[in-house]
Structure formats: C-alpha cells, structure tokens
Amino acid sequence: MDLPVWQALYEELKGHGFVVITVALDKSADDARPWIEAARPAHPSLIDTRHVLADLYNIVNVPTVLWIDAQGRIVRPNDVTFATDTFKHVTGLESARPLAAIRAWARGETSALPTEDARRLQTLPSASDQQARAEFGLGQWLWERGQRDAAERHFVRAGELAPHDFTIRRGTMPMRGIDPMGPEFRRMLQAWKDAGQPYYRPLPDLPG
Amino acid sequence: MLTLLDAGRPVDVAARTDGERVTIPAGDVERALGWTLTPEGLCGEGVCIPLPAGSSVGPDGLDLATLAQALDRPLALDTKAGAAYLGGATGERRRVLRSLHAPDFTLPDLEGRLHSLSDHRGKKVLLVAYASW
Numbered sequence: 001m002d003l004p005v006w007q008a009l010y011e012e013l014k015g016h017g018f019v020v021i022t023v024a025l026d027k028s029a030d031d032a033r034p035w036i037e038a039a040r041p042a043h044p045s046l047i048d049t050r051h052v053l054a055d056l057y058n059i060v061n062v063p064t065v066l067w068i069d070a071q072g073r074i075v076r077p078n079d080v081t082f083a084t085d086t087f088k089h090v091t092g093l094e095s096a097r098p099l100a101a102i103r104a105w106a107r108g109e110t111s112a113l114p115t116e117d118a119r120r121l122q123t124l125p126s127a128s129d130q131q132a133r134a135e136f137g138l139g140q141w142l143w144e145r146g147q148r149d150a151a152e153r154h155f156v157r158a159g160e161l162a163p164h165d166f167t168i169r170r171g172t173m174p175m176r177g178i179d180p181m182g183p184e185f186r187r188m189l190q191a192w193k194d195a196g197q198p199y200y201r202p203l204p205d206l207p208g
Numbered sequence: 209m210l211t212l213l214d215a216g217r218p219v220d221v222a223a224r225t226d227g228e229r230v231t232i233p234a235g236d237v238e239r240a241l242g243w244t245l246t247p248e249g250l251c252g253e254g255v256c257i258p259l260p261a262g263s264s265v266g267p268d269g270l271d272l273a274t275l276a277q278a279l280d281r282p283l284a285l286d287t288k289a290g291a292a293y294l295g296g297a298t299g300e301r302r303r304v305l306r307s308l309h310a311p312d313f314t315l316p317d318l319e320g321r322l323h324s325l326s327d328h329r330g331k332k333v334l335l336v337a338y339a340s341w
Contacts, residue, residue, distance in 0.1 A: 002336075003338070006334075018332045019332070019333055019334070020334045020336060021336065022338060024340065025339045026340050031340045031341075032318075035340060037318075044317060044323040044328075045317055045318070046316065050216050052313055052315060055215075055296050057305070057311065057335075059337050063336060063338045066334075067333075068334075070331055070332055072326070073308050073309060073310065074308045075308075077305075105332070115308060124302045124305055126298065130295055130296055131282040133296065134293050134294070134295030137213065137215070137284065138213065138284040138286060138291060141291065142289055147289055150286055150288065150289040150291075153286070157284075170341055171341060173341060174341055180341035
C-alpha cells in the first residue's frame with residue numbers, strides 16, 4: 001500500500017509549501033481505516049464513499065494522482081502513479097521516476113506542464129460517463145439503506161454505461177459480494193489491456 | 209412519495225408515478241432543487257432555463273425526465289424503490305476541467321472532520337485517489 005510513502009513524502013516536502021491529500025474511494029470509512037491507521041498520515045486523509053472526487057475530476061481508476069498548483073490550477077492532470085513497486089509485476093509501472101518528478105516540482109526546481117499540454121493530456125467525461133455516475137450514485141444510496149437488489153440494478157447499469165470505469169465496476173464489487181481481486185476483475189483488466197490501455201495510463205512526459 | 213437525490217443530497221418530494229413517468233409538483237421542484245417553475249421555464253439566481261420544445265407543465269407538475277433534460281443533468285430513476293438521482297451535468301464538468309481550475313470539494317476524514325481543497329490554497333497539492341479494493 002502506498003499511503004506510508006505519501007506520508008513520508010509529505011513530511012519531507014511540507015516545508016516547501018506542499019501538501020498531500022489522499023482520498024479513499026471506498027464503500028465505508030472502515031474499509032480504508034486499517035490502511036490509514038497504519039500509515040498515520042499528518043496530511044488530510046479523506047473518505048469518499050459517494051465518489052464525489054471521481055465525479056468532479058473524471059477519475060476512472062485508482063491510484064490516480066493530480067498536481068494542483070498554489071493558485072488552485074491543475075498543472076498535471078489525472079495520471080496513474082504508484083508510490084511503491086508493489087504492483088510493478090502487474091502494471092509494469094515503477095515509482096522512482098514519478099516520485100523524483102513530484103520532489104522536483106514541490107521544491108520549485110521544475111515547473112509542471114504548460115497549460116496547453118495539461119489540456120491535451122486531460123480526459124473529459126462523456127454523457128455516458130456521467131449517466132453511469134448517476135446510476136452509481138443511486139445504487140450507492142440504495143445500498144446504504146439496505147436495498148441491495150435495487151442497488152444491484154443500478155450498479156450493473158452503471159458498469160454497462162462506463163465499462164472502462166474501474167471505480168464503478170471494481171469499486172462496487174465489495175458491495176455486490178464479488179471478489180475485487182477475482183476472475184471478474186481479471187477479465188476487466190485483460191479487456192482493458194487488449195484495448196491498448198485507454199483512459200487510464202501513465203502520462204507520456206514527466207517533467208524533471 | 210419519491211426521494212430525489214440532488215448530487216447525493218436527499219429531499220423527499222410528492223411524486224405521481226405512471227409507469228416510468230414521474231411527475232413532481234412545482235413547489236417540490238423548488239424545494240428540492242431551488243428552481244422556480246415559471247412560464248419562462250426554470251428560473252433561479254437571475255437566469256431562466258427554457259423547458260425542452262414540446263414539453264409542458266401539467267396539473268400535477270413537471271415530468272422528472274423533462275426536468276433533467278432542461279438542466280442537462282443525467283437522471284437515474286428507480287420507480288420501484290421510489291428514488292431518483294440527478295447527477296453532474298456533462299457540459300459543466302467538461303467546461304470546469306477544461307478551465308484547469310481544480311474543482312473544490314469537501315470530504316470527511318476518519319473522525320468525520322470536514323476538509324476542503326480550498327483550505328490549502330497557497331500550497332502545491334498532490335491529490336491522490338486510492339481505494340482498498
């Protein structure tokens with residue numbers, strides 16, 4: 001789990017006017033609690049059961065990292081960034097380069113992306129993505145009220161509308177009694193790889 | 209009775225359901241969403257949004273699908289469960305992200321204390337979305 005690394009990075013760089021905000025897209029605070037308590041973050045460590053962040057930032061998988069400058073501007077859009085090499089054997093992604101780039105940006109040694117590059121690398125939500133998020137929102141509300149059958153209808157519809165959205169398809173598995181590491185997840189992962197890893201990919205050019 | 213969730217915020221409204229068609233009284237539309245139903249359409253905060261061509265307000269109020277269409281918001285509806293969810297407008301979401309102004313949000317930590325992105329204006333923020341699944 002990456003949380004202890006994000007906490008260490010925060011401690012290392014906070015003197016430079018830098019903060020880390022971690023947000024758990026989990027069905028309950030208790031799902032994230034053991035990971036958070038083990039990492040003991042001194043930075044804001046938040047819980048987002050309703051996927052408010054995914055909706056506002058068009059986040060379709062985790063981990064997703066954004067850089068926001070001191071004026072509140074997105075200077076590096078949604079990027080898949082791991083803080084450890086735990087899943088390198090699956091993803092092929094190393095953590096050393098992105099961590100070095102974050103350090104250089106936080107210390108002011110490099111600027112982030114120019115506006116046009118940041119825009120070019122953004123992925124914007126489609127009407128179908130937003131419909132899927134509304135179906136998820138209804139399903140999640142019904143699930144919290146114990147209306148599991150009704151919730152299931154909307155989780156399934158949400159997944160059909162946004163088949164590439166892991167926060168919906170994989171994120172609802174724990175609510176639907178499906179193993180999020182099991183065969184259904186592996187099929188989704190393979191389909192995403194076969195399609196050329198769209199939507200959720202490391203950005204091509206890391207500064208620094 | 210229907211629970212109308214305005215991006216997650218629930219308001220119970222009087223609703224008349226006929227198959228998949230749900231009609232909501234004008235007063236409840238205003239109470240739930242802040243929009244006043246007038247001959248010009250849906251009005252609020254100095255702007256009026258016309259209703260889609262061909263739609264009309266009946267004696268029971270406004271059709272929920274027409275309301276969602278006028279507001280350009282996705283609607284998820286479950287008449288059996290008596291709940292509906294109005295989500296984030298695609299056009300609005302795209303416009304805000306395109307501007308590169310990071311949208312503000314307020315979320316709780318493990319202790320229930322609320323934190324906003326805007327609390328950290330003046331600092332560089334590394335925003336990390338993760339999950340236990």
